[in-house]
Amino acid sequence: MGPEDFHRACADLAQAAINENPAFSDLMPQVMGMSQQVSPADLSAALPLIAEALPKAQPSLGGWLAVLSGSWVESGAAAEPVGLPLVERAGEVFAEAVAFARAWKEATGGTPPDMQDDGPSQEIVDVLVPRLADASVNAMLAWFSVPQFALAMTTVLQTSAMVRGAVPDRERRAEVAGRLVEYHPHMGYVQGVLRVLEGERLLVLDRASKRGWTVQIAGIGDNFQLHVLLGGALLGRPGCMPGEPLPPEWVAWFTDQDPDGRPIVSSPWNLVDGHGAWIYNEGVPADIPALNGTRVVVLDPPSYTRHFPAGRRFPMMDATLTVEGVHHPEDLADWWPHIAPDRGQ
Known part of the structure; x- marks a missing residue:
């Protein structure tokens, strides 16, 4: 088998999905097996075929194309x-699933069928038809996809x-994903990764010294990660914060490496937003409100020592936090009057 054979089989699979051809059920395992015998470059070359089919295939077949593309990316x-076509099609499926859940609750007053343990049926369609009419079948297929x-x-x-x-529209997509968490917990990860800030600049201020730094962040999945990476970038660094630098392995565990086991680390500060509210480690950088158009993080001494397990929420996602600018107190004279004091928890 050569790359041409693989590409041809992928084209047949994509067309079968679009046409709802019964041959799809035979082609899918065939392509999955062939994909293990070709190079990542061959997989990448075939992904546009999958991307083209995703918006045209009905949800249940498109769902398997999505799984296939995800497995290739992992390989x-x-x-x-395939990224943006997948996100767009998934967004449509999630919106239809939300409509399914709403219609089911209105019709029955009960919990919708389990997405993984149950499956499509005429009985389900019959429940939906009075509320979703011709959209009932597609909503059902979306639900189980x-x-x-x-x-x-x-x-x-x-x-x-x-x-x-x-x-x-990441926040809108994240909000839709959040509505499905109660029915499929993995949607919490979808919601979380949609809210990851990419290339966002934060203004970080030290209340005690009145100094500050502009940092750019990317790939940070929660504020545990933000807190440790801020410590790695600022603690004990020239022109930054006094103190002992964080152990380099701590920074690596929250950047691009997985720890052995679950070692415990600690965070060096209280993080407070520009409005005076605490920035909880359990939140995400996107929760930090803007002040004058910029997300502001104020460093205060810790009110107590926070200990937590090392590791990234999204272990396949590398993170960066880069110090782009150092600001002296005189540079920030116009900022501090707008910074609220710590209002506590």
């Missing part, structure tokens, strides 16, 4: 050829900063 294929699209979407978004940065 080294470039995520970019959510797990496949969720899995593929988290893989693709974790592995490509370019795709993450290009996704439009």
